[in-house]
Amino acid sequence: MAAPNKLFLGSFVHSKKLKEIESLHNAAVAVDSSGKIVAVEKDCSEGRARETVLPRLGWREDEVEVVRAADGQFFFPGFIDTHIHASQYPNVGIFGESTLLDWLKKYTFPLEASLADSTKARQVYTRVIRKTLSHGTTCAAYYATIDVPSTNLLADLCHTAGQRALVGRICMNQNSPDKYRDASVESAIADTRANIEHIRSIDPSMALVRPIITPRFAPACSVDLMRQLGALAKETGLPIQTHISENTAEIAFVGELFPPSVTGAADDTYAAVYDACGLLTERTILGHAVHLTDSEAELVARRKAKISHCPCSNSALTSGAAPVRRQFLDRGIACGLGTDMSGGYSPSVLEAARQAALVSRQVVLSGTVDGKREDGAALSVDEVLYLATRGGAEVVGLADKVGAFEVGMDWDVQLIGLNIVGEDGEVINGDGDGGDVDVFGWESWPNQVAKWVYNGDDRNTKKVWVKGRLVHERR
Structure with a gap:
């Protein structure tokens, strides 16, 4: 009927x-x-x-x-969650004394790898979909795991539950556990294609569930893998999601791994690495962007890439406070909110909105960020609700459909x-x-x-x- x-x-x-x-x-x-x-x-x-x-x-x-x-x-x-790790939901609130890179090794990679067990994956994904819907999240940009069946299952469950979703199989072939990484660049691309085809089979028009190309972050991907994922995104017209400039140690690591001589980029900045690999596009969602330099922010703006601001996890993992107004909004960069579970402690985009407001006030109180005055950094209630809805819709490519x-x-x-x-x-x-x-x-x-x-x-x-x-x- x-x-x-x-x-x-x-x-x-x-x-x-x-x-x-x-x-x-x-x-x-x-x-x-x-x-x-x-x-x-x-x-x-x-x-x-x-x-x-x-x-x-x-x-x-x-x-x-x-x-x-x-x-x-x-x-x-409905709220738009522009950055959420469905596979990490059981670890919400568990980050100990860790910063980003240590937290990944101690908590995150082991949990994600365990979801190759289909029974466990169904348990976790069913719960995270129900929980996010109960908090008003009508659309979520999900990171899954490297496992194809597990990622396909997440897409199936979103489609059945009626939640709008972008579902990405994580790609990574270095600087990750031997038993939890792509065996080769070729296998990573083949598995990503398999995930794309599965989602197209359950939702041919992609009206509800869409695949999204998902290199985890630069340190976990070789230049060849990132280039081929960039080419795949161009071929398919699909969106891309990844992380950028979340943590200062991570940024330094990227500089060591990817000098211009390796990437052909203009410099060794995080954004330049992605740009050289074809991953910085108008369909790209960059999670965090806490410590972008001015030149990187200008590059992001020129490429019309989008930002997912994740204030809860940025505070929980002591990554820093993103200067949202100066670096993103004042440059016209589309910006939404992400819960970033389980770096973030809550499945609620409303919680992310109030944390965005509070963190912006801390930016004001700090006086400067990277030597820049931040007197006008505070975000109002109206502004954080915009980020949670219409801003998020623009980030995930749905500005004309929802919000x-x-x-x-x-x-x-x-x-x-x-x-x-x-x-x-x-x-x-x-x-x-x-x-x-x-x-x-x-x-x-x-x-x-x-x-x-x-x-x-x-x-x-x-x-x-x-x-x-x-x-x-x-x-």
Whole structure:
């Protein structure tokens, strides 16, 4: 049976642009059976919607599903997680005293290698998909493992669950455990092609799940492997994801491994290495970019590559604080947010948004980063929510499809519920399970949204839709 057309009624909050959140109240949004928004009506009661919107669309009332936001609830675009390691989810919160390179050896590589066990992989991937959906993540750019069947399984599970995803088989052939690396450049390319073909077989139009070329990071890949992955991305038109300039020791290692005499690059900077290998493109997602030099940032901007800012893991692994405004936003570089589990400790993009705001304030307090003044570095609530939605959508190549309530976009949306507190101090709306976000009645809408950003969690995420399909409901 075809999905019904839907009419959503109530309050809608979304980003108009980087520094502007728009709130629509007493509004109606019509979503057709394919999950696409076909009408957005401001100041539109249910009665008016039935009398004018449905007839205009040629919809019969008895064939339309009506979804109403209750008191204390509003619709908000789904979050986009632009950098997340699905295979690392069991290690969330476990990083000990490690910095990046030690953490990879001690915690990460052993766990990822163990997911060649299909039973364990299914257990982990099923849970991470359910968990991220429960936090409102409607699209995730996933790193899997080097194992083809395990990576294919992740794609299958995303497709079945209805979560929009970019799924990448990790490629690495050096500076990693002997038993957890690609045997050769040729096998790495062949296995990546196998993963691409599998995803095309389950989602030929790639409307929900797409493959993404995934060199882990420069230290783990030979120049030949990176060049061939760059060529594969050009051949297929597929996106690329990798890490860059996360940690100062890692950056120094890249300089040692890849002098210009080896890569043919203009210099030995991290960005130049990727550029020389054909990996710095307008479809590239660069995770972290904490310590980019000005010349690297300018190169990234020229190539129109994108940045995934991962504030939680950058703090947890003591990697540093990325100067997001100066290096990315002021240069017009598209930037989204990543949870980077398990370097990051939370599956929540909302947590990443508030950490982005807090870390930006630490950048201000530091006075300078790499000798540059950072007085204007602080990110507002409006800005971090933009990064979590429309910014992330641009990073993953979906800027025209998701991230806002506009005609022609897909209904990738979450229903957010807050506690309304009565005069006796008790919650008077819904199930009373709005977590720590209490609204007393005198807060403006911008302040209610700010309270959600700084106090919210998955208890506030009541329902989640992807392409109009209900994929999560809090019970």
